Amino acid sequence: MRFKALLQRPAQPKNATWAFLVLPAAASAKLPTRSQVTVAGTLGDAPFQATLEPDGAGSHWLKVPRTLLDAAGAKAGDTVALGIAPVAVEPEPTVPPDLRKALAANPAAKATWDDITPVARRDWIQWMTSGKKAETRVKRVASGCDMLASGKRRACCFDRSGMYSRGRLGPPDAAQ
Structure with missing residues (x-):
């Protein structure tokens, strides 16, 4: 288009x-x-x-x-x-170093991670890294790895469209 x-x-x-x-x-x-x-x-x-x-x-x-x-x-x-x-095939997302380290330390989480789609991996990364505080990110990486280790394939309750989020996901407001 x-x-x-x-x-x-x-x-x-x-x-x-x-x-x-x-x-x-x-x-x-x-x-x-x-x-x-x-x-x-x-x-x-x-x-x-x-x-x-x-x-x-x-x-x-x-x-x-x-x-x-x-x-x-x-x-x-x-x-x-x-x-x-x-694109015909979604590209692999870039895995942040802290998540890469956490997955390497948790073989069960890594096995699920390797078995899910690139889109699902991108959703997990976005959910884990979208917190405003550093401690939120640390908690999400840990709980995300626990969920992956238990076989969960999708990030919970993650609104991919931004339509129902408390705050808009949209672009930064344009400068005046």
Whole structure:
């Protein structure tokens, strides 16, 4: 699918080197899910692969890193042309070092981890790392490994769409 979108600068941090864009509703509606979905495509003429995030309002947003902005010759405030399509195979998520260490110390959790899909692994990682406090993350990694060790394949009660979360998952508010 092809569309145009406005590149926006996040309000925080003030010195952010990245931008974001919100997909038009019609483009988002063509995606296979309201939750995270990995796409491949072009921003201008620059190729990329990225995971779109739910915005909590039934659409998606894309974080555009500095390297992609530079490759596309774009900056916050520009309207850019995109062409995207969902990838055929979801990529493996990057496992944070603390989770990698915890899985290595728990063979039963690691066995379940190795047997679940990349999307399920991405959900576990997001749930474990989304707490605001460091102690929350430590507790979630430990309890997540316990749940995986008992054979649980999906992170409990995790709203992948952001539609029912207390706070919106959506993009950072645009800077004024």
